[in-house]
Amino acid sequence: MNLTLKIWRQKNADTKGKAVTYQVADISPDMSFLEMMDVLNEQLIEKGDEPVAFDHDCREGICGSCNLQINGEPHGPDRGVTTCQLHMRKFKDGDTIVIEPFRAKAFPVIKDLVVDRSAFDRIQQAGGYISVNTSGNTQDANSIPIEKDHADMSFYAATCIGCGACVAACKNASAMLFTAAKVSQFSLLPQGEVEADRRVLQMVEQMDKEGFGNCTNTGACEIECPKGISLENIARMNREYLKASVK
Amino acid sequence: MAKSALLKSSLAKKYWMAFTGLFLCLFLVGHLFGNLQLLIPVGEGARDQFNEYALFMTTNPAVKVLSYLTYLSIIFHAIDGILLTINNRKARPQGYVSFKPSTNSMWSSRNMGILGTVILAFIIVHMAMFWGQMKFGGLDDTIYTTANGEQVEDLYTLTIKTFQDAQYGLLWAIAYAVAMIAIAFHLSHGFSSGFQSLGINHPKYNGFIRKFGLAFAILIPLAFAVIPFYIHFVLEKI
DSSP states (O other): OOEEEEEEEOSSTTSOOEEEEEEEOSOOTTSBHHHHHHHHHHHHHHTTOOOOOOOOSSSSSSSOOOOEEETTEETOSSSSOOGGGOBGGGSOTTOEEEEEEOOBTTBOEEETTEEOOHHHHHHHHTTOSOOOOOSSOOOOGGGSOOOHHHHHHHHHHHTOOOOOHHHHHSTTOBOHHHHHHHHHHHHTSHHHHTTHHHHHHHHHHHHHHTTOBOOOOOOHHHHHOTTOOOTHHHHHHHHHHHHHHHO | OHHHHTTTSHHHHHHHHHHHHHHHHHHHHHHHHHHGGGGSOSSHHHHHHHHHHHHHHHHOHHHHHHHHHHHHHHHHHHHHHHHHHHHHHHTOSSOOSSOOGGGTSOHHHHOHHHHHHHHHHHHHHHIIIIIHHHHTTTTGGGOEEOTTSOEEOOHHHHHHHHHHOTTTHHHHHHHHHHHHHHHHHHHHHHHHHHHHHTTOOOHHHHHHHHHHHHHHHHHHHHHHHHHHHHHHHTSOOO
């Protein structure tokens, strides 16, 4: 496959970026999107140009690092996959592909396609944990009976890899789906219920502080989420927050 | 924290948006039942019934409380909407070169602000034309006594004449229909979205809420929109 790539190039956070056009040839349809990016970078390095900076780590869809906005959608046109799991067979020979960083005030660009998503870490740190005694007499987790439905829902929420696709897809750059998943994964379990009120209040407060937008319930986040995190989680967060704030 | 959490936080803004929006849905139903009386064939009975109803709606203390709540809801819903829109714009200062939201969301859900603005403009014109005339004495010289002995202002004749006007009647009816289309699109997202914002989301009820919301969004504005055309084309001229 021969492709035209329009890639956002930006030297650092302080400079203005722009879209630069590149050509890549002989791309195999079996390559992953990141492998195609590797081919481009080798090409650039051989020519003595600066390679395109992009985030990646595990390349198997579990780390949430490879956050690219491809042709107007986070992680590209495929559903339920991260950028590293996106195959070039989803594109046609001769296609033009626009590749940009995830855009949000809370996700400032570091370089080219790499953005700083530490806002997510700070939301997590604000309450996305449980306080347990680890002094040597820790209780076996399986000794606490947990309703199967709740265990499943908590597990589904916990599959969030924090990639930021929800923010990127949202017209308001809202982080509600991420925050809601992190709130839900704990509050659905007896271990997390104890701190549920404080958790939801603090995490939402931090989310607002970071400058993310509000939720319009368009559902774009749920569609674009590589892990299929459901809007049900946002409703749960809304319920919990309401409950916690009237107490 | 709890106090500011219910006033200033992002979620609080959504709760108030949902709460006032759903309250205004109830108002629409009430308003529609009032308007349906305009379909009654022309005659003293129809005129008296509508004008007595209008008098009741503007003087009954319970209805007055409800109407002040409605005005407050409209104002709050609009201000909250503007604040949310400003906030949301700020959240993405640098836009995308390519952004394809149509692949993952409905048009109406992404344009609630624009639809809301059209509706607000409609409400202002609508109130100036009918409610304002009654409230601020524009109809004082039309006061007459009904068969039941009530002193009423003749809002009925004003309404019928507006839509039966040979020159502008049809234009007003079309403008009214355009506003109803905006309300329909606004409701097609807003109704079910309100429930989601208030945390009411359950696989058992989601389907019902969505379908009911869609039916509500189509049927209520349609029923509203039919009335001026009926007055223009079908109802006997007065």
